[in-house]
Amino acid sequence: MTQTAPAPVDRAVQEWLATFGATDADAASLLVDRQEPSAVAFTTVEVDGDRLIATNLTFGELADASKRFATALADLGIGRGDTVGVLMGKRSELVVSLLAIARLGAIYIPLFTAFAAPAIEMRLTAGGARVVVTEPSQVDKLDGIDVTTIVAGDQFDGLVDGSVPLEQSVAVGGDGTLILLFTSGTTGAPKGVPVPVRALAAFSCYMTYGLDVSADDVFWNAADPGWAYGLYYGVLGPLAIGRPNILLHAGFSAALTARILTELGVTNFASAPTVYRTLSKDSSISGFSLRRASSAGEPLTPDVIDWARSALGTEVRDHYGQTEHGMFINNHWHDDVRVDVVPGSMGFPMPGYATGIVDGQIAIDVANSPLIFFTGYLDAPDKTAARFTEDGAWYLTGDTGRVDDDGRYFFTARDDDVIIMAGYRIGPFDVESVLITHPSVVDVAVVGRPDELRGEVLEAFVVLGPDVDGSDALEAELQQLVKTGFAAHAYPRTVHFVDELPKTPSGKIQRFLLRQR
Incomplete structure (x- = not known):
């Protein structure tokens, strides 16, 4: 069967585009200020010896702290179009910083905490950042780099507490840049991807139809926000649809992951294949009852899929995307678009995207994909041109694949692999x-x-x-x-x-x- 989006799905896509793509779109207001102030936005989790310390962070608390921190950044000369690096793990200050940067019409550069100093400097230099918000464990990596640093803890808290709330956020509009995210460098040097405010429409679509995050779920996207999947669908996506996510400020282990799933009662889990693979190799990890489980980053191997049905109480559904677009071909979970999974398939195009195979590559039909948000790499016109067919009609992913008679997509490899x-x-x-x-x-x-x-x-x-x-x-x-x-x-x-x-x-x-x- 070929999957087509029903009318209510199409209407939802149009509503998201109208909201996040408007010429007067104000990212911070759309992500936080319009939500119920007392509602939980994130649950932060710290590990203290044998204890898990879970703290709820409400939308009202986020709004107030980000308005105050925006004033502090403005006092450092940050304004519309400026870039600010954020080098920290999954903690509340990261979200506050992102929203404060957005309030000024500035641009957020995510920096992964496992980066060494040269990788950090490359991204800050390419993005032109003058200020970096970081945490104590990371601050030494910024030595010798010509930036102003703000460190989580007393300094960060002092700036928030000592600043008056910003009165008015800057509305950069749907085409204004919200994020500057660099690709992972799988096949070469990382490339800067400007992510506009209207990308929030695509993120909302995936949260709803790909992951099926409902109001009753305890949702946990365990991916790191230093990269696309964790940032798009662990921070921005949950804020955009008003659903809380868990932010675990600790390193990964199978035992800790199992404990979080159990003690916090997670029902909807999303992570990378390596997390599922590691869990599957530990015979003590079993017996969970998840409503939804999703994977992205690399194709799932059949052994993990078989393991999950008994160990997690549900199948793990494979989803496909890129930094340049987010997720756009999925084994969707939502009832309106869900179909049975065929082993090895990454599913069907997400509502708002039309796709095909061009020169053996998985490709996006630009004119018929209203949720597409990639317009080009930062200062790299040749690399940008190489991503499109000569007539500009198709975006080429660089990944080879095939489509079966029912319209399901199957990943083969990166083109050069x-x-x-x-x-x-x-x-x-x-x-x-x-x-x-x-x-x-x-x-x-x-x-x-x-x-x-x-x-x-x-x-x-x-x-x-x-x-x-x-x-x-x-x-x-x-x-x-x-x-x-x-x-x-x-x-x-x-x-x-x-x-x-x-x-x-x-x-x-x-x-x-x-x-x-």
């Missing part, structure tokens, strides 16, 4: 999905290596579990697993046993680095 061996096109995901099912394998990546006879051959990089040693016998076993589980010609000619895989801070495998080894 496709392996062509003796004329056969092999997507690394297919081989990785087989290798990960071996009980000794914790993580895996497959790349192509030049071969004089076949053009390319496959090589696998495998991370083994604790107390498992790589051996010739295990290599042969993994090769045979691919021959029997996928295709005889597609087995990896060499298996490298490694301690870890090179990944971007958002968890995407950097296969181009593996090809350079």
Whole structure:
């Protein structure tokens, strides 16, 4: 069956576009000020020894603090069009800073806390930021960078408490830039993506139809707000639709994740595939009863999908998107657009998007996709042009895929990750999905290596579990697993046993680095 959006869905898309795309759109007012002041916007969670300290943050508290912090930033010379970096984890000051920056018509640059100083400096320099809001554990990374720093704690609190509320927010309109977010650098240098206020319409659509976040849910998007999925759908999306999210200010572990799911009664969970994969490898993690579970970032492997049905009480639905657009092809959860999942498929286009396959790539039909918000990379016209067909009609994702007779999309690989061996096109995901099912394998990546006879051959990089040693016998076993589980010609000619895989801070495998080894 081919999925089409019903009339109520189309009307919802138009209403979001009218709200967030208006010429007088005021981001801070739309995200916070219009909400019920006493309603919970976020629940922040800190870990103190054996205790979890959960604190509710209301929309009224956010409104007041962000208005005061906006005044403090204005006193530092920040105004419309200026950029401000924010280098901190999932804590209330991050949200206050984002909203304060928006109130001034300024632009928020997210900085991931796992970045080293050079990565931070590159983004601040490219974005032209003069001020950075950070936290004590991160402040040393800013040494030697020509910026003014504001540190969470006494300094931040003092500025908020000592400033009068900003009387009037700046309305930059739907086309005004709200965020400057840099891509993860999966295949090369990161590129700056200006995100306009009207992107909130697309975020609202995904929160509603992709994730199906309802008023009764305890929602937790565990992704880091230093990257698109965590920022778009862990901070901005929840604010836009007035639904609270959980902000856990602690590092990831399977045990802690399980504890949060249990003690806070999470019913709707969204995270990266690596989180689900790690949970699935721990036999003690089971028995939850989630209403919805969603994944994005890299395709889910079949073993995780099978595990989730019993361990989480629901299936995990795979969703697809990019920094440039957010999510736009999904195995949607909402009743109005939900259909049965076909294993390996990432689903159907989200309402507000029309898609197709162009030159083998997953592509967006620009004229027929009213929720599209990408207009180009920061100061990179050549890279921008390369993202579109010559006539500008289609945006090219750089990811290859296919569509079945019912209109479902299947991801194959990033265009430069496709392996062509003796004329056969092999997507690394297919081989990785087989290798990960071996009980000794914790993580895996497959790349192509030049071969004089076949053009390319496959090589696998495998991370083994604790107390498992790589051996010739295990290599042969993994090769045979691919021959029997996928295709005889597609087995990896060499298996490298490694301690870890090179990944971007958002968890995407950097296969181009593996090809350079």
